[in-house]
Amino acid sequence: MSETLSPRTAKQLPESAYVLREALRHGEVTSREIVERSLARIEAWPALGAFTTVTAESALAEADAADRILAADRIVADPSNPNPATGTLEFAPLRGLPLAYKDLLDVAGTPTTRGSAALPHPIAKRDDAGVAVLRTAGAISLGKTQVPEFGLNSYSENLIAPPARNPLDPSRTPGGSSGGIAAAVAAGLVPMAPGTDGGGSIRIPALACGLVGLKPGLGSIPSDVIDGVTDEFGAPKLTVSGPIARDALDAAMLYDAMRVKRAEPSVAAVRGADGLLGLRVGVSFASPFAAAHPTPISPEERAAVETAAAILEARGHTVEDADLAYDPRYPEVFGRAWTAGLSLLKLNAEAESRLTTLTRTFRDRALARTTAEHEAAGAELSKIGRGMREAWGAYDVILTPGLAFAPPRIGDFMALDADGDYQMQCEWTPFTSMVNVAGLPAIAVPVQTLPSGLSVGVQLIGGPGREPRLLQLAAQLMG
Structure with missing residues (x-):
């Protein structure tokens, strides 16, 4: 299937977002x-199931507009320009670069x-x-991408569109909920x-697909906490926004843009x-789900x-085993808090019948609990x-399996x-949701990369503000 990813424009373009940005700024490539x-690659691989909506016409129009602005900015930046007032030179670090959004978010006109x-x-x-x-x-924006129903799951399948598939092995899931x-x-x-990541939804698909995925700490992205x-x-609040990219530099560029850091x-x-040297790294294989789902x-x-x-x-860091243990109540308390919001969905019986089995079951259970019970789970x-x-704070960084x-x-x-x-989701992804609960990055x-072509990776947990x-x-890990 990967052989279908051959369409190119006449010019051979780099894959790195950062390199593409620099090429755009220097006029070596156009946004169009x-x-x-x-768009050619999206059209060539429809069976990947990554996109639910493709907005090709508006994307091309926006690309042409970006090219006009970039050209004007290059004139302004040219020391020989006799009229430096022409152009914009506004703060637009991603000018002309394409991306996509999860089909949980509103994008005007889509x-x-x-x-x-x-x-x-x-x-x-x-x-x-x-x-x-x-x-x-x-x-x-090139359009919207596939998600599980309401973003609940660690895989990207639902009842309205074909499943998103893993480019490393299309018979497997790319993870979720940012799987598309x-x-x-x-x-x-x-x-x-x-x-977006409410229990691992950035990190899980990044790990499944061999990418870098940053879950920022709660509040690091201002738009997350308005x-x-x-x-x-x-x-x-469990859900935050963050970048998924091919490498750390691309992820950093998108993260800075999301934070509006000039x-x-x-x-x-x-x-x-x-x-970067001399950090104390604690290694742990402990899972907060172990009491209910030993994996x-x-x-x-x-x-x-x-x-x-x-x-x-x-690289000059001190690495040691971290003796960590988690509250055995975590599986039950997290499960209740994770699904409490489903009780707020206003659906009639006919609409309820169109929910997935998991959503319908957990919504019914959430509806059966009182507001006081939901609040007690939240406090716990x-x-x-x-x-x-407090436990992780004994180290600069915690290293876990991905x-x-x-x-x-x-x-x-x-x-x-x-x-x-x-249960299968908890067993596959036992190390991610705990970081959302802690509010840390x-x-x-x-x-x-395994002989099969699949990727394996790790998770690093940092302190507040350590993105x-x-x-x-x-x-450092990617060399």
Whole structure:
């Protein structure tokens, strides 16, 4: 299937988003050429299932507009220009670069499905806050990508569109809920893109597809917290936005744009990654789900952690085993808080019948609990999160496996009942949701490519505000 990813524009273009940006700024390539390449690749691989909506016409129009602005800016920047007032030179770090958005977010002029057959799919009248930030930064949207229903799951299958598939092995899932995004980036359909992460939804697909995925700490992206840092029931807000990219530099560039950081501190940090030394790294294979879902870690995933530990040690860091243990109540408390919001969905019986089995089952259970019970779970989850932050704070960085085993096959999850589906998700991804509960940043980094072509990687957890440091460590691990 990967042989179909051959269409190119006449000019051979780089894959790196950062290199593409520099080429755009120097007039070595046009935005139209980049967008045309992406659209050709999307058209060439429809079975990948990455996109649910492609907005080719508007993307090309935006590319032409970007090229006009970029040309004007180059005139302004030219020292020989006799009229320096011409042009814009505005802050638009992603001017002319294409990306895509999860079909959970509103993008003006595009339908929003939320991956559900139970709801109407209205044409959005305005952009979500995070989308608006990237539009202002000059990014061009190519459309919307596949997600699980309401973004609940660690795989990207639903009842309204073909499943997103893993470019490394199309019989397997690319993960979720940012699975369509990860598939698109890994297949070269877009050079990078933003995801969202409420329990691993950036890191899981990044790990499954051999990419870098940064989950920022809660509040690091201003558009994530415009309505507060807790949910409707007082639990810590779990979902944040962050970049999925091919390498640490591209991820840093997108992260800085999402934060509207003009000086691009994360880009500078990655470019100086070799100077990062002397961190105390704690290695842990402990899972907060162990009390309910004990999970054997595959030999390949263990080897990835060992490889990462050896690289970090060679880079001048101190690596040691971390003796960590988690509250045995975590599986139940997290599960309740994770699904509490489903009780707020207003659906009639006919619409309920169009929900997936997992969503319908967990919504019914959420509806059966009282507001006081939801609030109690939220308070308990907050307490557990504080304990995690305290335990991890003994180290500069915590190193864990990324996933427990290889990405499952398409259809494996949805063939199970709701409880079996959820258990399989917990067993495959036991290390990610705890970081959302703690509100801390974490990054997924590919470490090895197996003979099968699949990738295995690790997760690094940092302290508050340490996203640039995590990006530096990712750069060190990837060489």
